[in-house]
Amino acid sequence: MSRSVLQLREVSFHYEGERDEEKLSIFHTLNLSINNGEFISIVGPSGSGKSTLFRLITGLEQPAGGDILLNGEIRKDRLGSVGYMPQQDLLMPWRSILDNAALPLELKGIKKAMAHKQVMELLEEFGLKGSEYRYPSELSGGMKQRVSFMRTVLSGSNLMILDEPFSALDAITRMAMQEWLLEQWEKRKKTILFITHDVNEALFLSDRVFVFSEIPVRTLQEVKVPLERPRNLRDLNNPDVIKLKDHLIDQLRVKVKP
Amino acid sequence: MKQWREYRAAFILILIMLCAWELAARLAELPFIFPSPTGMLIRLWELREVLLFDHLPATLSTIMIGLAISIVLGAGLAVLMNVSSTVERAFYPILISSQTIPIIALAPIFVLWFGYSIWSKVVVTVLITFFPITVNTFDGLRSGNKALRELLLTMGANKREIFMKLSVPSALPYFFSGLKVAVTMSVIGAAIGEWLGAQAGLGYFSRRMMTQFDGAGVFAPIVLLSAVGIVLFLIVVWLEKRLLKWRSKE
Numbered sequence: 001m002s003r004s005v006l007q008l009r010e011v012s013f014h015y016e017g018e019r020d021e022e023k024l025s026i027f028h029t030l031n032l033s034i035n036n037g038e039f040i041s042i043v044g045p046s047g048s049g050k051s052t053l054f055r056l057i058t059g060l061e062q063p064a065g066g067d068i069l070l071n072g073e074i075r076k077d078r079l080g081s082v083g084y085m086p087q088q089d090l091l092m093p094w095r096s097i098l099d100n101a102a103l104p105l106e107l108k109g110i111k112k113a114m115a116h117k118q119v120m121e122l123l124e125e126f127g128l129k130g131s132e133y134r135y136p137s138e139l140s141g142g143m144k145q146r147v148s149f150m151r152t153v154l155s156g157s158n159l160m161i162l163d164e165p166f167s168a169l170d171a172i173t174r175m176a177m178q179e180w181l182l183e184q185w186e187k188r189k190k191t192i193l194f195i196t197h198d199v200n201e202a203l204f205l206s207d208r209v210f211v212f213s214e215i216p217v218r219t220l221q222e223v224k225v226p227l228e229r230p231r232n233l234r235d236l237n238n239p240d241v242i243k244l245k246d247h248l249i250d251q252l253r254v255k256v257k258p
Numbered sequence: 259m260k261q262w263r264e265y266r267a268a269f270i271l272i273l274i275m276l277c278a279w280e281l282a283a284r285l286a287e288l289p290f291i292f293p294s295p296t297g298m299l300i301r302l303w304e305l306r307e308v309l310l311f312d313h314l315p316a317t318l319s320t321i322m323i324g325l326a327i328s329i330v331l332g333a334g335l336a337v338l339m340n341v342s343s344t345v346e347r348a349f350y351p352i353l354i355s356s357q358t359i360p361i362i363a364l365a366p367i368f369v370l371w372f373g374y375s376i377w378s379k380v381v382v383t384v385l386i387t388f389f390p391i392t393v394n395t396f397d398g399l400r401s402g403n404k405a406l407r408e409l410l411l412t413m414g415a416n417k418r419e420i421f422m423k424l425s426v427p428s429a430l431p432y433f434f435s436g437l438k439v440a441v442t443m444s445v446i447g448a449a450i451g452e453w454l455g456a457q458a459g460l461g462y463f464s465r466r467m468m469t470q471f472d473g474a475g476v477f478a479p480i481v482l483l484s485a486v487g488i489v490l491f492l493i494v495v496w497l498e499k500r501l502l503k504w505r506s507k508e
Contacts, residue, residue, distance in 0.1 A: 058412040059412070060411060060412065079411050079414055080412070080415075081414075082412065086409055090403070090406050092424075094427045094504045107413050107414055137504070137507050155413055
């Protein structure tokens with residue numbers, strides 16, 4: 001179980017500037033290791049390099065120094081190996097729900113009929129049965145995020161990166177989606193790296209929470225969540241968790257200077 | 259019923275204008291230069307055979323050949339400009355400046371080059387319709403969402419797959435907007451070409467009637483030309499609705 005799914009070894013990264021002094025360093029010899037089946041959250045204020053980390057892991061960017069390992073292997077070409085669920089649902093408006101969810105299968109060269117069959121089998125679990133021939137514009141925000149998550153699951157990767165997926169949803173839908181996500185994670189035995197700026201959300205969902213410190217990021221502060229699974233939203237009222245939450249909020253507050 | 263309400267205002271306005279025209283024409287009594295709408299309709303009926311079976315087919319073939327060439331060349335050039343920025347830099351300024359050339363003034367040259375054959379008319383039609391198709395398709399190909407492009411990359415898509423699954427579907431609505439402009443202009447293009455030198459066609463016929471001081475005869479083929487434009491436009495709208503079903507749900 002403790003096999004490492006994702007490992008960052010002394011990863012450095014900076015955005016190019018016109019001159020050397022304009023280079024914006026984001027990471028400096030950063031180390032990180034995530035084990036198989038873990039649910040990890042990363043909290044940090046906006047502009048703290050969260051999305052850069054995601055771009056590095058998925059392979060959209062390459063590190064200037066250090067190595068990124070997927071399932072124990074150093075990988076330079078990571079595109080197509082990590083499931084990525086973006087902040088906006090990014091469904092294609094011209095594709096039906098069925099075709100949207102089948103997209104990663106199509107890209108793997110799976111025949112359309114076969115891909116549709118696989119999607120159909122999942123529709124019920126994702127609460128989307130009966131909506132397969134509808135278009136994204138006909139769905140609610142929560143439903144669109146479920147389609148987007150289904151698409152990420154169908155990418156077949158054992159590591160999934162979820163980039164603030166619920167930030168655009170209303171509070172009630174959001175809570176329901178968090179509980180639903182936990183159920184899905186427990187069932188599918190995938191590893192999830194979840195990015196959020198909501199401390200409550202991070203504590204409720206994760207095994208471990210990483211806090212992004214100031215730029216450039218050198219180390220990540222790690223917090224273990226002292227809660228058993230399966231969890232209930234009420235567990236957040238646990239005194240230990242409340243203390244932890246205050247601690248995290250203080251941490252983040254230091255970083256944000258209004 | 260809903261459609262009637264939508265178009266009622268336009269319909270009534272047209273009716274009022276036609277009535278006013280009819281009245282003015284009857285009072286003026288100059289049918290050779292200022293024919294009345296009913297006079298035109300009567301002339302259209304009298305000339306139906308020669309218009310529908312001799313001249314309409316000639317004009318329609320010019321329009322269709324011209325549009326087909328424009329679509330193939332325009333969409334093709336748009337794709338090339340999308341794929342290669344060198345091609346874009348080379349062609350885009352030429353494309354824009356080509357629109358400042360008064361094509362009507364050039365048309366007599368094409369008659370000299372291609373004679374009274376159909377090709378002098380086709381060239382005018384292509385020159386007029388090429389631009390909206392190319393520019394719209396090119397803009398459409400570029401309109402693909404950047405975040406969606408990156409998402410496709412994380413799914414392991416290659417350049418060709420991104421083009422087929424993102425750029426092309428994003429470009430389709432733009433292409434249809436361009437095509438709608440192009441079909442209406444194609445009628446103008448064909449008519450101009452025929453005016454300047456032809457042996458058949460609605461534009462040619464209209465001009466011939468002018469030399470005979472037959473005012474109603476000048477207008478009759480023009481009514482038909484405009485009907486052709488409207489029908490072509492409606493066909494494109496119908497095609498667009500069928501192919502872009504998702505848009506009507508928004």
